Amino acid sequence: MANSKGRRRRFGSVRKLPSGRFQARYRGPDGLMRTADKTFASQTDADRWLVKQEAKILDGDWQNPDVKIAFGDYAETWFKDRDYAATTRERNGSALNLHILPTFRAVPLRDITTPQVRRWRTTLLDQGVGAATVAKAYQILRAIMNTAVDDGLVQRNPCRIKGGATAPSAERPFLSVAEVFRLADAVPARYRVMILLASFTALRFGELAGLQRWDVDLERRTISVRRSVAETRSDGLTVKAPKSAAGVRTVAFPASLTAELVAHLADYAEPGRTGRVFVGPRGGVLRRNNFRRIWLRAIDMAGLGDVHFHDLRHTGNTLAATGGASTRELMHRMGHSSVRAALIYQHLVNGRDHEIAGHVDDQIRRVKGTDSGVDSGGLSGT
Numbered sequence: 001m002a003n004s005k006g007r008r009r010r011f012g013s014v015r016k017l018p019s020g021r022f023q024a025r026y027r028g029p030d031g032l033m034r035t036a037d038k039t040f041a042s043q044t045d046a047d048r049w050l051v052k053q054e055a056k057i058l059d060g061d062w063q064n065p066d067v068k069i070a071f072g073d074y075a076e077t078w079f080k081d082r083d084y085a086a087t088t089r090e091r092n093g094s095a096l097n098l099h100i101l102p103t104f105r106a107v108p109l110r111d112i113t114t115p116q117v118r119r120w121r122t123t124l125l126d127q128g129v130g131a132a133t134v135a136k137a138y139q140i141l142r143a144i145m146n147t148a149v150d151d152g153l154v155q156r157n158p159c160r161i162k163g164g165a166t167a168p169s170a171e172r173p174f175l176s177v178a179e180v181f182r183l184a185d186a187v188p189a190r191y192r193v194m195i196l197l198a199s200f201t202a203l204r205f206g207e208l209a210g211l212q213r214w215d216v217d218l219e220r221r222t223i224s225v226r227r228s229v230a231e232t233r234s235d236g237l238t239v240k241a242p243k244s245a246a247g248v249r250t251v252a253f254p255a256s257l258t259a260e261l262v263a264h265l266a267d268y269a270e271p272g273r274t275g276r277v278f279v280g281p282r283g284g285v286l287r288r289n290n291f292r293r294i295w296l297r298a299i300d301m302a303g304l305g306d307v308h309f310h311d312l313r314h315t316g317n318t319l320a321a322t323g324g325a326s327t328r329e330l331m332h333r334m335g336h337s338s339v340r341a342a343l344i345y346q347h348l349v350n351g352r353d354h355e356i357a358g359h360v361d362d363q364i365r366r367v368k369g370t371d372s373g374v375d376s377g378g379l380s381g382t
Helices: 043-059 071-080 086-104 114-126 131-150 177-186 189-201 205-209 255-267 288-301 310-322 327-334 339-349 353-368
Strands: 013-016 022-027 033-035 222-225 228-232 236-240 249-252
Touching (some): 013 043, 022 043, 071 131, 086 114, 086 131, 114 131, 177 288, 177 310, 177 353, 189 205, 189 310, 205 288, 249 353, 255 353, 310 327
Antiparallel strands (some): 222 249
């Protein structure tokens, strides 16, 4: 190919326009001639542009300029492909629909720039959207664009705001053992053991709601988490296995809770091996929204202030940590979401899990004024 001065070029061509500016053209990997989307002030600038296009072709980074995929179309497909748990899908879907798509839906993926992302984030904050919500929306936008990079649709992720994915949050409280028992005394009797297990084994609300009699082994003092109850506006109540292998776990509970568990199973649990351990007063599945009224009354009676049910899980983790539990052991007790971490570390916990529960047990006895362990009496969970 020849340029305006008659030189032969190995790649592409450059010609001088009547305006005095220079135009660059080249043949793409698809065999079609492509013209630069801008003109250049000098032939040197046009040559440099062609060198970059050739490098992209040789490195496999070339993108067809005729293909412009709208962010909205790509993001909705991306979202459908995510293996989210029900509550996570609802939360992330809300962030996508409310805070991301209104700005970027019609914008071609490759046209989204870092300044645009920065303006979008600043606008959300200026509109009064909470910092945590904005950080979550930014995380999702960044994840979508990361996948677009992997798919070869964009060359670089425009989400490059330092600290954009994090938001300052107040440290959540954890309760002392005495406060846990004060709270357990304040709830109706059928929920007492649920409060104690949430605090001393770090089980989630949905995991407690999903427990069945055969999950409780009173002889070995363990609880097996095999399923969880989730509630979303779109799907209602769903009961399914935990999302990750790490969520399926067996956790030891303090010996001091054995007698309370025996009494609870006798008085409040559903009959039969698969009977639910915790049910509402009319025999229904525990619902977080319904339990909230009970919870608010209880924390008020116990004088605990701004405490969430999830803070009981934080309490259990803190108690285990003070007992010397390693990060790996804590990951096991909490059902850490990383499957890889669970498979690698789970076997390390078997020996010390009862020691962790024993440390919690010592603190329970101190609060209750006893100095001896509780014998399980060879009872079983069925």
